[in-house]
Amino acid sequence: MNQVTHQDGTVRTTRAPERGGFFVIWRSMAQHNDMDKQQYDNLRHSCAHLLAKAVRELWPGAHNAIGPAIEHGFYQDFDMGDVKISDDDLPKIEHKMQEILPSWKKFTFQEVSLEEALRLFKHNPYKVELAQEFTAEGKKLQTNDPGNFLDLCKMGHVDHPDKELVHFKLLSIAGAYWRGNEKNKMLTRIYGTVFPTKEELETYLHQLEEAKKRDHRKLGKEQELFLISPSVGSGFPLYMPKGALLKRTLENWLIAEKEKRGFTFVWTPHVAKSELYKQSGHWQKYDAMFQPMKIDEEEYVLKPMNCPHHFQIYNARPRSYREMPLYLAENATVYRYEKAGELNGLLRVRALTQDDTHAFVRHQDIGIEIQKVIDLTFHVYKTFGFNDYKARVSIRDKKNLDKYMGNPATWDKAETALVDAVKKQHVEYFIGDGEAAFYGPKIDVMVKDTLGREWQLTTIQLDFIQPENFDMKFTNEKGEEERPAVLHIAILGSVDRFLGILIEHFAGAFPTWLAPVQAVVIPISQDQNEYAEKVLGELKAGGIRAENWNEAESMQNRIRKAAGEKVPYILVVGKREAEGETVAVRKRGNVDLGAMRVEKFVQNVKEEVEKKV
Ligand SMILES: [Zn+2]
Ligand SMILES: [Zn+2]
Incomplete structure (x- = not known):
């Protein structure tokens, strides 16, 4: 009954196999212009045709299967026969797409009978299967040709491909079973994206780069x-x-x-x-x-x-x-x-x-x-x-x-x-x-x-x-x-x-209240280890999640490592700090807060944790 409750964003009864687990929507793109989702879908799907044409020109034995619009872009599946392609081939394919594009002035459509479709696409078993399926579903079959590339599909298209498909980018290649079924043949799926303007494409690519840096699997x-x-x-x-x-x-x-x-x-x-x-x-x-x-x-x-x-x-x-x-x-x-x-x-x-x-x-x-x-x-x-x-x-x-x-x-x-x-x-x-x-x-x-x-x-x-x-x-x-x-x-x-x-x-830089390790103590030399242990004891007694990094490694290396792990506070203790019963505090982002007494530091962190800032 509760198909739509308590789920991590998925709607169980209408699972879309081609979607990843991201549920991410870059709203910004839709705010930049008046295009609605259908228009974006038309743009993306049309670009998948262009990709299909380019791949077929480069590898004439390739069969294009489906090429739908998806969130943020499109993909096109290919049966590449014995040919193996990789991300390294993407620039070559993009180049071919750019080369073809100026000749694609307009999609022309023609309604065809099933017999006609089977004849036209007899070389391509995927189109044959789709033609039979569309017919069985009672749909009319329509071929489209934007310019010397006959195809069969059921999605919408742009009016002026040569002008509208300019700002595209191919993103990655993956394997995908035909129809998402493991029993079927593994096809080659090329993902790409396309935007109405250069600015939007660049914004999106920048966000993708940022997202990669912040990838929780990498940071995890x-x-x-x-x-x-x-x-x-x-x-x-x-x-x-x-x-x-x-x-x-x-x-x-x-x-x-x-x-x-x-x-x-x-x-x-x-x-x-x-x-x-x-x-x-x-x-x-x-x-x-x-x-x-x-x-x-x-x-x-x-x-x-x-x-x-x-x-x-x-x-x-x-x-x-x-x-x-x-x-x-x-x-x-x-x-x-x-x-x-x-x-x-x-x-x-x-x-x-x-x-x-x-x-x-x-x-x-x-x-x-x-x-x-x-x-x-x-x-x-x-x-x-x-x-x-x-x-x-x-x-x-x-x-x-x-x-x-x-x-x-x-x-x-x-x-x-x-x-x-x-x-x-x-x-x-x-x-x-x-x-x-x-x-x-x-x-x-x-x-x-x-x-x-x-x-x-x-x-x-x-x-x-x-x-x-x-x-x-x-x-x-x-x-x-x-x-x-x-x-x-x-x-x-x-x-x-x-x-x-x-x-x-947070790109792994958690606020202090959440950070698994809130502070590390770094004694400058082994001589301060005893004092560092005492500081650690006081921090722990104050409820602060802390560690004493007293390894026989250079202080600079240990500081660099703590900064790399995005620990909120680094407390350096040397001779002076040991004598004065203080710690030299560095806040994340290399902010030097100077020397302070341990109780004062504990007090500050407690307040910060309390406020959850
Ligand atoms: Zn419940
Ligand atoms: Zn189409």
Whole structure:
């Protein structure tokens, strides 16, 4: 049932195999001009034709398969026969594309019969298959020819390719199975991008470069935060001490923030009977569950969701209105099948920890509780320096009210409450008309990071159907039974993905309160080691995460290493500091704060941690 709740940005029922795990949208490009998504898609897809033509000219034996527009660009798949090409060939292909482009004045189209299409494309088994498929789907077949290159496709095109396709760039080459199916032939996929202006192309390429430098997989390795071990399996990240500390710091802080607001924490195991998910409907509707296993002749699965577990806790005993709203929260690891090709560091994994909450709420309190959760959501974002976000409120399709579960008056109120909650925060929002699931409206929040990339993080999903499925109730003031509504709340979404985003957002230079190591002590020589140990003891007693780097390595090297690891503070201690009971403080970014007494330093860091700056 909950296909659209609690997911790391994916919509399970409409999985798009060609998409990576990034969910990144460079909004900036759309703001620069009035082009809508369709026009961008036309531009990108048209450029894929140009790429196909160039490759076919360079390697006449190559067959082009599909060449769709994707987010930020396009790709074109080729069956290259026995030819192997690599990134080194991209400049040559680009050159050929530029050479061809001036002769591409206009796409001309012609409707053809299936027989005609099969004859025209008989050399290309992929086009033959597509022609048969389009026909079977009842689509008309149309060939297109922008200039001496007949092709068959079903997407839109630009009017003046020679003028519009000028600002393109090929980005990479990868292998991809025909139709994303491992049983099919492995094709060669060339990725590229194209923009209406040179400026936009350059901005995008610059962002790509920046993103590479900040790649959380690269930084995660350099800073020893996490690893993916082939012996454990891809999609199952292992957190190393510093990464685990980072994760725990983040989680502990958020747990404390939630507890301040009345959330209570539970713990549920990672495995449950298949029956549980049949009752919740996940079994029937959710396609990312792992294969079940047998224990004592009964069927069990790794949990993909926590909802039905928390419902058991709600139903553990009769509930009274005095307990409402009841917030059951858990940072819980759930297991979801993701295709191997879509796994990506911490951003897309098969074992993800959700900061999950189920709030059991009286219908009359929905508005106020949503408000409370939204308040917390924006408090969280602001704490991490995400100041640019927008919300989507998904509501019913007003022309199709029959398909929604629950009382229409309650829906009306709930939808208004959701909109009011985002309005009150003065954040940008838009209405997803008809995008609500049949069991309740929801709010999603998209956040922009320092690179201008947009991530969908928070989901607050109202649910009227699970209370029915699990027969949840409570006794009201009049002694009557009432049914609560459920709010599925995930503020960070996947904690792992959020950490991946944070690593890139901060480029590994975490604010002091989050940094796994907040300060390193560097004694100038072994003579100061005893004093350095004493300083370390005081730092630790003051609650500061610190290390004494007293290796027999030059001081400059140790300082360079600490700077490379982006440690917030380096405390150098020499003879003078030892005598004066001080430390020479350098703040990250090579800012010399001079000598200060250790208590003073501890005090300063504590204040900084408190303020979360
Ligand atoms: Zn086309
Ligand atoms: Zn849930």
